Each structure stands twice: as C-alpha cells, then as structure tokens.
Amino acid sequence: MLGYLVKLSVLYSLLLSLGVCAKSDENNDAPMMVDMRDKLNLRMQNTAQWLDDLLSDDSTQSQAHAKGYLQLGWAPRSADLADTEARFKVSLSLPSWENRINLIIDNDADEFSRLPFETNSGLNQDDDEVNAALQFLVERTANLEFENRIGVSRSQLYGRSAVSWKKEFNNTLYSASAGAEYYFSDGFGYFVKLSSDTKINEFYALNISANYREIADEMDSELRSGVYLSYIPDPQRAMVFGANVQNSFDDLTRYTLSYRYRQQAQYSWLFFEVEPFVEYREELNYRDEIGLAIRLIGYYGQ
DSSP: OHHHHHHHHHHHHHHHHHHHHHHOSOOSSOOHHHHHHHHHHHHHHHHHHHHHHTTOOTTSOOOOEEEEEEEEEEOOBTTBTTOEEEEEEEEEEOGGGTTOEEEEEESOTTTTTSOTTOOOOOTTOOTTOOEEEEEEEEEEOSSEEEEEEEEEETTEEEEEEEEEEEEEETTEEEEEEEEEEEETTTEEEEEEEEEEEEEOSSSEEEEEEEEEEEESSGGGOEEEEEEEEEEEEETTEEEEEEEEEEEETTTEEEEEEEEEEEEEOSSTTEEEEEEEEEEEEGGGTTOEEEEEEEEEEEEEEO
C-alpha cells in the first residue's frame, strides 16, 4: 500500500506540473520540463550526427537525426493497484549509411507483438531491461519493404528478417508483414501481421488487426486480434475505443475493452492519456478486472 501511495503522489505531481505550466502564459524562464526536453533532444541529435560522420563524405552535407519518446504511467487495476509503466524509445537515422540503417534503443520487448492501436501493458514486463538493435533496410518499393534486424532483446541476442506490404483500396489501407526470427536462448520463430485501416469520414477510422507469433519457447507464442474505432477531431485530441483478445499458447487468454483519451498538454510534444479499461483474464477465472491507466508522454526529435 505504501508503494501504491508513492506512485500515486508522483503521478499527481506530474499532472499538477502540467497545470502550472498551462497557467503561465509567458515566462522568461523556461519550465524545467522544457529545459530537460531541449537538452535531451540536443544530445540525441549530436549522438546521431557523430555516428553518421563516421562514414560521411566531406563533399556531402548529410544531416543525421534522432527521435523518440519517454512515457510514464500508472495503471491500477482491481487485481494490481501498483502496476506502473515506464517506457522509452530512441531511433537514430544515419543518412551517410545510405539511409538504410537505423539504431533503435528501447525497453519495450512487447512492442513487436502489440497490435497497431493496442496500448502498453505493464503486466509481465521488466522496465529495467533495455533492448538495442540495428535495423537494415534491404529494399523498398512503392508497396514492399524488406528489412533485417540484429540486436539484443529479453537479455539475449536475436536476428530478424521481415517483408512488409501496404496497399490502399477504396479508403482502406491494407497492411501485411511476415518474417522469421532467431533468439539465442528461445530458438527459431516466425510471425504474421495483418491490418486494415478504413477511413469512415474526416474524423472517424476503423482498424481491424491480427498478429500471430510463434517461437520455440511456448511462453512467447501468441495470437492477438483487435478492433479499434478512432475519433480525431483535431491535432490536439484523439479518442480510441478498442476491443482485443490475447491468446498465449500456455493456455492464458486475456480479453480487454478500453476507451483511450489523448490530449495535448501545453506543448506540441507533450501529451497525457486517460484510459479506463476492463480485462478478463483466464488466470483469474475471467472475473472482471477494472482499471484506469494514466500516462504522460513526451516526444523529442525531428
């Protein structure tokens, strides 16, 4: 209970700081949050440029860039009041490497399995585990993209090769990707991802998606499918109603219903989210598990 109260107070302080920033119309002294973001952005851009310069040609004026996000959240639910989220991602693009290599660093091992509109879940994830990978773009055409990736994830070396396809028909964007991967400890695996995005009108869109992934280690094999209706009235706000099912092949199934509201907070790069949800997990005999996720998300980069 003490840890729960501490996390609640930290998140309340973050939201309170947003309110303080919103009340100050003009201030010569930049808020601490803005200063921290600017320093992080500068350091990441400098790092990207330094790596790019290793293969740069003095006759070219290539400009490397970095982008990413930091997300802090708290997602109390009836079975776990202390569930927290702390996610970050850094992506470095290096033009002197012929725009074919990206360096990606994050702490979200679940990102590749997640559906396009599915949010993070703190369940069974280790926030302290850092992933790093080099992504190689092999070939890209109007509709197809081939890429390889090598790196470290879940505390083991891995390699992945994938092909992605996209095509738009009658206001619907269809996407499909498939590939094979190998983890040093978990063994070989493969995956298939399917998605359709239908633009209903200027503000509404419908996403239907499914991901199937199987790895030699059964704990990492699963099927996910979901339906998401999004409403985006303006660039500052977005609302998403979602229903999805996650079926792991160790006989653990989870159903989730959620409503996510996102609002820009004072700055174009800062957002907060509120997401009430209901989950039904097989491990809890499918009793309803009510929760409320609150997140603060800051973006940086170019």
